[in-house]
Amino acid sequence: MDSKLPHPDVPEKPLTIAILGAGNRGQVYAGFASAYPQWLKVVAVVDHHDYKRQSLAKRHNVPPENVFKKCSEFIKAPKLSDAVAICTTDREHLEPAVACANLKYHILLEKPMSINIEECVQIYEAVVKNNVILSVGHVLRYTPYTNSLMKILDSKVLGDIVNIQHLEPVGFWHFAHSFVRGNWHNEAESTFSLLAKSCHDIDLLAYYMNSKFKKVSSFGNLFHFRKENKPAAAGNAVNCLDCAHEAQCPYSAKKIYIEPHLQGWVGWPIDVVQPTGVVDVENLTDALRNGNYGRCVYEMKNDVCDNQVVNIEFENGSTASFTMIAYTEQMCYRKTKVFGTKGELEGDGNDTLKHFDFLTRSTRVVRPSLEYPDEGISSSGHGGGDYGLMRSFVHACVTGNKNYVLSGPHETLDSHIYVFAAEAARKTGSVVDINEYKKTLPLQI
Numbered sequence: 001m002d003s004k005l006p007h008p009d010v011p012e013k014p015l016t017i018a019i020l021g022a023g024n025r026g027q028v029y030a031g032f033a034s035a036y037p038q039w040l041k042v043v044a045v046v047d048h049h050d051y052k053r054q055s056l057a058k059r060h061n062v063p064p065e066n067v068f069k070k071c072s073e074f075i076k077a078p079k080l081s082d083a084v085a086i087c088t089t090d091r092e093h094l095e096p097a098v099a100c101a102n103l104k105y106h107i108l109l110e111k112p113m114s115i116n117i118e119e120c121v122q123i124y125e126a127v128v129k130n131n132v133i134l135s136v137g138h139v140l141r142y143t144p145y146t147n148s149l150m151k152i153l154d155s156k157v158l159g160d161i162v163n164i165q166h167l168e169p170v171g172f173w174h175f176a177h178s179f180v181r182g183n184w185h186n187e188a189e190s191t192f193s194l195l196a197k198s199c200h201d202i203d204l205l206a207y208y209m210n211s212k213f214k215k216v217s218s219f220g221n222l223f224h225f226r227k228e229n230k231p232a233a234a235g236n237a238v239n240c241l242d243c244a245h246e247a248q249c250p251y252s253a254k255k256i257y258i259e260p261h262l263q264g265w266v267g268w269p270i271d272v273v274q275p276t277g278v279v280d281v282e283n284l285t286d287a288l289r290n291g292n293y294g295r296c297v298y299e300m301k302n303d304v305c306d307n308q309v310v311n312i313e314f315e316n317g318s319t320a321s322f323t324m325i326a327y328t329e330q331m332c333y334r335k336t337k338v339f340g341t342k343g344e345l346e347g348d349g350n351d352t353l354k355h356f357d358f359l360t361r362s363t364r365v366v367r368p369s370l371e372y373p374d375e376g377i378s379s380s381g382h383g384g385g386d387y388g389l390m391r392s393f394v395h396a397c398v399t400g401n402k403n404y405v406l407s408g409p410h411e412t413l414d415s416h417i418y419v420f421a422a423e424a425a426r427k428t429g430s431v432v433d434i435n436e437y438k439k440t441l442p443l444q445i
Helices: 024-035 050-059 071-076 094-102 117-130 144-155 172-180 193-209 253-262 281-290 382-399 409-428 434-439
Strands: 015-020 040-046 083-086 106-109 134-136 161-169 213-221 307-314 319-325 335-340 343-347 353-357 362-366
Touching: 015 024, 015 071, 015 382, 024 040, 024 050, 024 083, 024 382, 040 050, 040 071, 071 094, 083 094, 094 106, 094 117, 106 382, 117 409, 134 382, 134 409, 144 193, 144 335, 144 343, 144 353, 144 382, 161 193, 172 193, 172 253, 193 213, 193 307, 193 319, 193 409, 213 409, 213 434, 253 281, 307 409, 409 434
Parallel strands: 015 040, 015 083, 083 106, 106 134, 161 319
Antiparallel strands: 161 335, 213 307, 307 319, 335 343, 343 353, 353 362
16 A cells, blocks of 8 residues: 555445455455454355365355356356455456456456467456556555655655665575475466566566566576485385385475475465365375375476566666575565665665765664554565455445555556566566567567
8 A cells, every 4th residue: 555645434335245265365365354354354255166165155255146156157147246366377367357447347466477478468458448447456555664764765865866686585495385386387278487576576677666667687497306316215106105215305395385284284385285274294295195295396297487587677767686596494484675865775685774965974773664554564474465455455445446456457467568578588688678569479568
């Protein structure tokens, strides 16, 4: 939410929402209704997975007639809610997004918008044509950390911003879970990792710099998770449960799933491996033996980059660099350095910002969670961004003021174009001019 806007009054009736996709993201966004029932009420659920669909519907007392297996069934029904949260798989965003825009639903759309730029443009055009509110799940725009960082940038105490360095440390086991064994392991089946994992970060760089991209270049590859890098001691084993090298492998499924469960953990990522609600060692072990999450990381059909850099020149003449790297201890706590003509800012993404002033030669430390102690919002996922996003969306829908949304159709389409251009630069080994790239697109933007 734009911190400059006031909090609106609590509405007489809560905004109603339908959750399309009852997986992790759908459950998280629906959780806002449990935490703030005066603001939001879940009235419909859609998911092809029986347990996920029924569990979410039961949790929110959704009537049976408003529970659907397919988005197409929901779309054919009479309008059931004020808004929808589209949290289906990335490849299933287009149809429900366009249809719901045409039916005048306000839309919360999980990122990325879609898996190719043509579909992103179609969603953009449908939303703009129907004048509905769209908020895309770029949750990092809505965190106390980002609020504090932007407050410093907007104050101009750093002078003119010359360069930004931004790092996304994915986390060694997180990457193995999501991008080697998981839903985003193969570009043809899902999408490339810069879009799936790091469109957040490309979007943030445009937000921080407050300037459009002019040119991008990019380099990256799948460096390690390849069959030729399989340890010799693993032999012909294709599953961690049968592997003689398992105890020495940092990517062991036993270490990632079974050992945390034995210590009492049942949440993510274990609930992805065993999503039926009944998690014990026996059924978790069966799931690992019979599914991809137990397979050797060197025996998967994964092909997405495990490391990538993006270099950016902005229209205002400033520059930035972004690095996504799988092989880190920390998981997703971004690290950012901002270099201005009057000072330097360093942030670790984990509630610390250090501002060094060139004139006074002094350092000031800012704690975002203390600057924005916000009714439990900051304790939600993504450093408070999950509920921050939901709050801004709900406030926009309740008031009709789209300015509450920081990740609307215009800025989000721009940042998606930058991501696709960066991937084109990586694949062609070229520097891509953004305006020239736009001219190659089949649809007029």
